Amino acid sequence: MLLVEADGKALFQQAGIQVPAGVVVGKGESLALSGAGPWMVKAQVPVGGRGKAGGVVRCVDAEAVHAALARQLGLRLKGHAVQACLVEQAAAGMERYLALVIDPAGYGVRALFSAAGGVDIEQADNVESRLCPPDADAIAAAFAELAAREPDAWRGALVATGRRLAGLMLSHELLLAEINPLFVGGHGCVAGDAKVVVDLNAFDRQPELAALLRARPGIYADAVRKLDEGFDYVELDPEGEVGLVTTGAGLSMMLVDEMTARGMKPLNFLDIRTGQLRGSPARLIRVLEWIAAAPRVKVVLVNIFAGITDLGEFARLLADAVEQTPALRVPIVARLVGRGAAEARRVLSERMPGLAVEEELDAALARVARAAA
Amino acid sequence: MIATLSRATPVLMQGISGRMGRSHAAGMRAYGTNIVAGTATRDDLAEIDGVPVFRDCAAAVAATGAVASIAMVPPADVRAAVQEALEAGIRLVVTIAEGVPVHDALAVGRAVRAAGATWVGPSTPGLAVPGEMKLGFLPDAALRPGPVAIMSKSGTLSYEIGWRLAQAGLGQSLWVGVGGDPVKGVRFADLLDPFLSHARTAAIVLVGEVGGDEEEQFAAALAAAAAGADAAKPVFAVIAGQEAKEGVAMGHAGALTFGATGTMHSKRAALEQAGVRVFATMERLVADCVARLRG
Numbered sequence: 001m002l003l004v005e006a007d008g009k010a011l012f013q014q015a016g017i018q019v020p021a022g023v024v025v026g027k028g029e030s031l032a033l034s035g036a037g038p039w040m041v042k043a044q045v046p047v048g049g050r051g052k053a054g055g056v057v058r059c060v061d062a063e064a065v066h067a068a069l070a071r072q073l074g075l076r077l078k079g080h081a082v083q084a085c086l087v088e089q090a091a092a093g094m095e096r097y098l099a100l101v102i103d104p105a106g107y108g109v110r111a112l113f114s115a116a117g118g119v120d121i122e123q124a125d126n127v128e129s130r131l132c133p134p135d136a137d138a139i140a141a142a143f144a145e146l147a148a149r150e151p152d153a154w155r156g157a158l159v160a161t162g163r164r165l166a167g168l169m170l171s172h173e174l175l176l177a178e179i180n181p182l183f184v185g186g187h188g189c190v191a192g193d194a195k196v197v198v199d200l201n202a203f204d205r206q207p208e209l210a211a212l213l214r215a216r217p218g219i220y221a222d223a224v225r226k227l228d229e230g231f232d233y234v235e236l237d238p239e240g241e242v243g244l245v246t247t248g249a250g251l252s253m254m255l256v257d258e259m260t261a262r263g264m265k266p267l268n269f270l271d272i273r274t275g276q277l278r279g280s281p282a283r284l285i286r287v288l289e290w291i292a293a294a295p296r297v298k299v300v301l302v303n304i305f306a307g308i309t310d311l312g313e314f315a316r317l318l319a320d321a322v323e324q325t326p327a328l329r330v331p332i333v334a335r336l337v338g339r340g341a342a343e344a345r346r347v348l349s350e351r352m353p354g355l356a357v358e359e360e361l362d363a364a365l366a367r368v369a370r371a372a373a
Numbered sequence: 374m375i376a377t378l379s380r381a382t383p384v385l386m387q388g389i390s391g392r393m394g395r396s397h398a399a400g401m402r403a404y405g406t407n408i409v410a411g412t413a414t415r416d417d418l419a420e421i422d423g424v425p426v427f428r429d430c431a432a433a434v435a436a437t438g439a440v441a442s443i444a445m446v447p448p449a450d451v452r453a454a455v456q457e458a459l460e461a462g463i464r465l466v467v468t469i470a471e472g473v474p475v476h477d478a479l480a481v482g483r484a485v486r487a488a489g490a491t492w493v494g495p496s497t498p499g500l501a502v503p504g505e506m507k508l509g510f511l512p513d514a515a516l517r518p519g520p521v522a523i524m525s526k527s528g529t530l531s532y533e534i535g536w537r538l539a540q541a542g543l544g545q546s547l548w549v550g551v552g553g554d555p556v557k558g559v560r561f562a563d564l565l566d567p568f569l570s571h572a573r574t575a576a577i578v579l580v581g582e583v584g585g586d587e588e589e590q591f592a593a594a595l596a597a598a599a600a601g602a603d604a605a606k607p608v609f610a611v612i613a614g615q616e617a618k619e620g621v622a623m624g625h626a627g628a629l630t631f632g633a634t635g636t637m638h639s640k641r642a643a644l645e646q647a648g649v650r651v652f653a654t655m656e657r658l659v660a661d662c663v664a665r666l667r668g
Contacts (some may be wrong), residue, residue, distance in 0.1 A: 047631055
């Protein structure tokens, strides 16, 4: 997952990469600006293209900073609420692009550099790169080559920044570490932005990164939930009308896509991993509680294609979970296909006579649409 | 080596004595897989359900001639398990563990490539030659011999699509789950040549997801193949994740989009440019496959 800029910069700073002096401000928090402007006010949401989406504002004085904060905090940017902004002194200099990314087909780390950094890097055709083994010396050598035409005044600092970025990437098992722009000048190199993608599957051996996420439970709600619960529940739309109980990442995503295309409003994505329920309704109860707490939910759709899971047992756990979640007061539609489907129908008709069970997805979605109308 | 697998291929299961291993070994054997050996860390087991058990892969391969392996081990043990299989001379390794760290997968990928072997994983439901054998746990309910070769990042979404196709009378020639990890063994593009040259395959179904650039690389490989020869087999695709939330991995670590990276737009455009028929719903994909392949 993508870290917000302030956390990426905290990691950079720790690794010895210079960043502008800044402070993170949340809603209702006061801000005492010190030093001289201009300042940047930057929405702390984990998305790309923040600048173009209006999440980055340059402010000439303190008054403009406060106005920008008042405007930004509470906005939604690309599906994320803006819960905090980074206010920092605007850095200056020529703009470069420096990045490290995992190269999946090359089984290595790709070092990227461009002398034309800035917001349009995705369109730029002058990004040069080298595929390196996962080794800091090899990556530093690649950056020395890529930056060979840079002036003496900062070339050394630039290559040193690349080496520090490589150390950070390898020690913290990052998937992406990108600086764009990297401001260069007689003062050396300063990271104007930070895009860092972490690997949640490596968190057992990266306690520092886990602590970083847990320090911002609001911003990283989906990731913290995964660390705590061991499965994926992603809130898509807090105003969503259909709560989803689903398993399998691909099928759950596809269901969300197909429902959205039909004008329905799914609340969440869920990969509950039925194979890990191990005879306990606990996970289902957690999910039903979250769904019940959402203000606009009108119906729950359970969609399980059972490859290995026994649907008879799943149906019993679902019935247990619903009984133990009195807060859930909306109708449930279940679409169950695969192993044990007949037994599941029997169990549900006995224990939850009001619940509609369908075999065809279309029929289930039609029921959901009626319930949400 | 995927396209040459058959019910005769001798298979080893690493970790056969665990809860998962034992149950999946039974499921695979019931389907027709020739499991000739297992490995287990406990040394008091000579056999389990009739399959001889060895201390390590080298002993198992020496005694049985196994050439393919499926490792039923937890994510933290995948790296060592694959290394052990490679050192024993195994040519195809399938790993199923969910949650293998990407930097581990990098190391595994480098070792597999150096050995000239094939790896399907880190996390995948496996692969199957329907009607003959399977390595992993693709559900029997969705498997049915036929003309369509399936490649998929997602287990469940491919089950649903394979099942719907089978219900409509279209079975599969080969089925490979490449998994939803960002760094993996076999990728979509690696499967193009084996699928194109596979005699029993008449069409390809690609089940993709947002994130990464595997679909784009597959499209480039397909365009190159089409330019070079008359390798015309129709390719049908669905890609999940149009509505994925930016910056958050959607269940699969590889299903991560931000900015212009890994987006549906990029994948759909690249695939369509290469002549792939891309569908927004499972229903339309199945209907089109049926119309074109059975019509």
